Amino acid sequence: MKNITRRVIYGVSSNVIAQMVNVLIQFAGVPLLLKYWGPAYYGEWLIMFTIPSFIENADFGLGGSATTEMSMLKEAGDLGRVKEILRSVFWFILLVGGIPFLLLYLSSWFVSWHDFLHLEHITAKDFNLAFPCLIAYVYLTLFLTIPVGYYRVEKVYHRERYIAVAFKLMEFGGLCLVVFTGHGVVEAALTYLVIKVCFFIVVFLDLSFKFQEFRIGFFSLHFSKIRHLFKPSLALMIIFIGQNMLIQGITTTIGIVLGPIQVVIFNTTRTLMNMAKQVVNIVNLSFISEFSYAHGQGNKALLGRLYQKVQWTNMGISFVAIAAILILGHRILEFWTNGKIDIVQPFFFLFGVSVFFNGFWSGGLILLVATNNQFKTGIYFLSISAAILLVIILFLKSGGLTLIASMLVVFEILMILVISNSCKQTLEIATWNCISLKRVRPSK
Secondary structure, X not given: OHHHHHHHHHHHHHHHHHHHHHHHHHHHHHHHHHHHOHHHHHHHHHHHHHHHHOOOOXXXXXXXXXXXXXXXXXXXXXXXXXXXXXXXXXXXXXXXOOHHHHHHHHHOOOOOHHHHOOOOXXXXXXXXXXXXXXXXXXXXXXXXXXXXXXXXXXXXXXXXXXXXXXXXXHHHHHHHHHHHOOOOHHHHHHHHHHHHHHXXXXXXXXXXXXXXXXXXXXXXXXXXXXXXXXXXXXXXXXXXXXXXXXXXXXXXXXXXXXXXXXXXXXXXXXXXXXXXXXXXXXXXXXXXXXXXXHHHHOOHHHHHHHHHHHHHHHHHXXXXXXXXXXXXXXXXXXXXXXXXXXXXXXXXXXXXXXXXXXXXXXXXXXXXXXXXXXXXXXXXXXXXXXXXXXXXXXXXXXXXXXXXXXXXXXXXXXXXXXXXXXXXXXXXXXXXXXXXXXXXXXXX
């Protein structure tokens, strides 16, 4: 138990630093871009980023499920299978995962994405130069899932967090330099790409020198070795697609229907509200490996206790954080954006309610992902996300931002029920115990 506590403390401390850096970047970045680029140009930059982000999970979810599988196998002492999965999944993501990105790039030769997105302030020439850089940037992010995940396999997750934080600061510093020198989206996209390439090189070299088991070698893709991972991987990909529908899909829809100014209002509000989610994620990310280790040991009692701690902590954090944001939101936005963005009610309040409800089930989803038991949940997640997005597309023009926030509240309530039922099966307890957090006692 001491080892678990130590690892959780390391994880929490690294995630606290990571989230503090994210908060710093968000709070400094938004007013900076609003001042130097203006709301319309900044809004179109956000819209442009949504297209490659739609396919950021082209690895079919293998990165996440493979990391979970390797963590459990290493805990069981099966190092041979760990190496087999590492190599096969790495090459699968490199080759198969790159196909959608190549197709997206080729599509830009035949489809005017600039016109499709109704961009007016970013020129077609700048868009055509920046777009390939953003595609490559997102592909590298996908490609990094296995190397980054391997830190979790070796129980040094906090090390990756510190490296990622350093490069996140470099990205922001590069963006600031671009903005201060009067440049636009082309230079920003190129800066992001160059720094991401450097991040990949550093992570790959660090793992290669530190862990003898991390050896990719030449081409080695044995489909039979990873076939069993496709069911949980597909579910993970479905969840990611659902998340993209609710983030990128809504952002793109707002941009097309309501315009870039409304995108900035939505994104700024979401960024502020997500401060609560980021604190919750500190807890979730610090426990995900412990869920995998406990499941790999077959220790349902420990798994239940960890789940209970995560749920209570997440709910408490969500309540305090959202209450503070709802009370102080106007002053924060006024100071943060220099009066350029103000609260839009009841959109702001309803968005806060949706984020509060998110704290009721996010820990449960982490449990399911950490144990590769997310298949049914993934199907429900995607179905609900698609239905929510469809309603928003159909009625956004008349309902505005308030409709979006209302539908997000509906989504969160439905996910509480879905995730609770799935956790019941994993922990072998009553559904009500997952919702009410009655003391977890797995059945014998």
